[in-house]
Amino acid sequence: MPKEFSRSKRVGDLIQRELAGLIQRQLHETAVGMVTISTTDVSPDLKNATIYVTCIGNTMGTDQVVAKLNEHIGEFRHVLSKSLTMRSIPRLHFEYDHTLERANRLTALIDSLHTEKSTSKHD
Numbered sequence: 001m002p003k004e005f006s007r008s009k010r011v012g013d014l015i016q017r018e019l020a021g022l023i024q025r026q027l028h029e030t031a032v033g034m035v036t037i038s039t040t041d042v043s044p045d046l047k048n049a050t051i052y053v054t055c056i057g058n059t060m061g062t063d064q065v066v067a068k069l070n071e072h073i074g075e076f077r078h079v080l081s082k083s084l085t086m087r088s089i090p091r092l093h094f095e096y097d098h099t100l101e102r103a104n105r106l107t108a109l110i111d112s113l114h115t116e117k118s119t120s121k122h123d
Helices: 007-026 062-071 073-083 099-122
Strands: 034-042 048-056 091-096
Touching (some): 007 034, 062 073, 073 091
């Protein structure tokens, strides 16, 4: 039996796909670098959407990139309203996704424990 997805999950996926290209087109001349949308959480009532982003190759800080994206929310919602067949477009809010940094930190900790363990066996 296929797994059922909630409506908010389907709307989140749709918004994520549309915003991915839209962000690159709208902000291609700025110094935001490559912005990737990692996840999109849409509230059950479909009125709010939090978009989690990661940045690669940017010349500004992550807080500045998120602020720049949040400055363009009106434009993004306007374009989404034209391309999506929804009654209303959720209010958008961008946040930086710290998951990759946490994963790298945990991997480094595990690696350091592994090297400590192997060096103590050789002593």
